[in-house]
Amino acid sequence: MSALLPVLSARLSAAAAAAFGTPYDPELRAATKPEFGHYQSNLALRIGNAVGQPPRAVAARLVESLQLDDLCETPEIAGPGFINLTLLPQTLATAVNSPETLAGKGRRVVVDYSQPNVAKQMHVGHLRSTVIGDALCNVLEFAGYDVIRQNHVGDWGTQYGMMIEQLLEEDLAADSLDLQGLQLLYERSRRHFDADGTFADKARLRVVALQSGDPATRAMWRHMVDVSLDDFDQVYELLGSNLERTDVVGESAYNDDLPRVVAELEEDGLLTESDGAMCAFLPGFLGRDGDPLPVIVRKSDGGFGYSATDLAAVRHRVSTLHADRIVYVVDHRQALHFDMIFTLARTAGWLDVPAEHVSFGTVLGPNGKPFKTREGGTVKLVDLLESAVARADALLAGREGVDRAATARAVGIGAVKYADLSSDRGNDYVFDLDRMVAMTGNTGPYLQYAHARLTRLLSKTGPSTTITTLKDPAEQRLALLLTGFAATVEQVAETLQPHRLCTYLYDVASALSVFYEQCPVLSSEGETRASRIALCTATRKVLQDGLGLLGIEAPDAM
Numbered sequence: 001m002s003a004l005l006p007v008l009s010a011r012l013s014a015a016a017a018a019a020f021g022t023p024y025d026p027e028l029r030a031a032t033k034p035e036f037g038h039y040q041s042n043l044a045l046r047i048g049n050a051v052g053q054p055p056r057a058v059a060a061r062l063v064e065s066l067q068l069d070d071l072c073e074t075p076e077i078a079g080p081g082f083i084n085l086t087l088l089p090q091t092l093a094t095a096v097n098s099p100e101t102l103a104g105k106g107r108r109v110v111v112d113y114s115q116p117n118v119a120k121q122m123h124v125g126h127l128r129s130t131v132i133g134d135a136l137c138n139v140l141e142f143a144g145y146d147v148i149r150q151n152h153v154g155d156w157g158t159q160y161g162m163m164i165e166q167l168l169e170e171d172l173a174a175d176s177l178d179l180q181g182l183q184l185l186y187e188r189s190r191r192h193f194d195a196d197g198t199f200a201d202k203a204r205l206r207v208v209a210l211q212s213g214d215p216a217t218r219a220m221w222r223h224m225v226d227v228s229l230d231d232f233d234q235v236y237e238l239l240g241s242n243l244e245r246t247d248v249v250g251e252s253a254y255n256d257d258l259p260r261v262v263a264e265l266e267e268d269g270l271l272t273e274s275d276g277a278m279c280a281f282l283p284g285f286l287g288r289d290g291d292p293l294p295v296i297v298r299k300s301d302g303g304f305g306y307s308a309t310d311l312a313a314v315r316h317r318v319s320t321l322h323a324d325r326i327v328y329v330v331d332h333r334q335a336l337h338f339d340m341i342f343t344l345a346r347t348a349g350w351l352d353v354p355a356e357h358v359s360f361g362t363v364l365g366p367n368g369k370p371f372k373t374r375e376g377g378t379v380k381l382v383d384l385l386e387s388a389v390a391r392a393d394a395l396l397a398g399r400e401g402v403d404r405a406a407t408a409r410a411v412g413i414g415a416v417k418y419a420d421l422s423s424d425r426g427n428d429y430v431f432d433l434d435r436m437v438a439m440t441g442n443t444g445p446y447l448q449y450a451h452a453r454l455t456r457l458l459s460k461t462g463p464s465t466t467i468t469t470l471k472d473p474a475e476q477r478l479a480l481l482l483t484g485f486a487a488t489v490e491q492v493a494e495t496l497q498p499h500r501l502c503t504y505l506y507d508v509a510s511a512l513s514v515f516y517e518q519c520p521v522l523s524s525e526g527e528t529r530a531s532r533i534a535l536c537t538a539t540r541k542v543l544q545d546g547l548g549l550l551g552i553e554a555p556d557a558m
């Protein structure tokens, strides 16, 4: 079964061509109220405007030429000339019985996400990037893209020169420190660097040694990276992220490309020297003071920075990975950075495919300020996630037939992820565990519960897979929603807005609860019963698949 909306749209467009000589886009939309049927079009109003005829008369002529009786009830003309369509129950049943699958696109998308920094704890911003990035990768894969994940870990830069010198000075073995130890080492080395010029000079030389590949220096650096990656993997594990070690392509991976990147920009005449640094000034990018803003590709000390690395990464993704689309899941504060990088890369001829910054807002603490520990430090993600799991575990107390530990994990982590994904990603949100784990409202546990309840119901009935009758409006409304799954996923793949999938799943769960109230399943009989079981089976699949795309587990019992 192909999707319903395109078929109905094509028929309406054909009617417009037959009656008025032009195949208008019918702009068919889901009806806003049940009394308007299933779909609505304002086509007659637009044509009426264009040809100077009363819209209701135009609507009557359109309906006359419209061939829809195999799919819909007789179309209705409403209000000033809206055309309302109601699908025949059989059309709905057929659409739910054989759901639409999305074809492969033969297109490759590179998704840059998570991107924590070596020698630092992951913070809630990295949590958002990881959760949103995972969900988008799943959705893009489902929509038929070939997805390449890139974890652009911050593992390069002058701070490693300082840290290695500090290690040597304190006579510490590189492998004696865990992530916490590395973070403290960084802080000591920073203070030392600021206070002691001789140390600062040694640290600078050490950066040169690191960048040029001195084996002893590289070995110490490698150790810091590995300790950090092990720690990140623990967070990914607890989170159920799809990210693998092989997806890590950190800033260091581009080290050897940097001189060439700068040389090419220079040959193209795109660079200007400013206070000893090599900069690109792009038209239209001005600072608050109205002065042109630079993209600094080489600093005055000769070192390359974050921007040079990102330029090399863009080039690599287009020319080596053959991306047809590039997506960066990074917080909103880096919007200008990406805008400038994309513009410069296009100017240099390195970027000829869409590049999108999937920007997101800040996670706030209970005080409405960016989420920090009481001392102002980074909140440890593992602790945060574990407290969500503990909260979920308390909710499950006394439940029978539930694998308590596994379910608490699925519900606690699911709650955190859903809260992150369900509001427009551009918005800030308050990290409020009580609200996240609530069993009512637009939450992860509410959807998981809807799924578990269906699973329990279906374990009591025999199987039934084919809907043959849909008489009750509540059944029809649920069936209509189920037909929209693929189109919703497609829309998320297009807009990169996971909250649309959350809203859709919440609508499905809400329609399901109305269905439960109006349409008994176990106590009904014959064809009605079999059909309702099949409708429940299809609903369960949509909830399970939808949660799966969001990266959220759907336990069978809770």
Ligand code: ARG
Pocket: 112, 115, 116, 117, 152, 153, 154, 310, 313, 328, 330
């Ligand atoms: N590591 C950076 C940070 O924590 C984010 C990197 C984003 N990705 C990129 N290609 N610049 O802020």
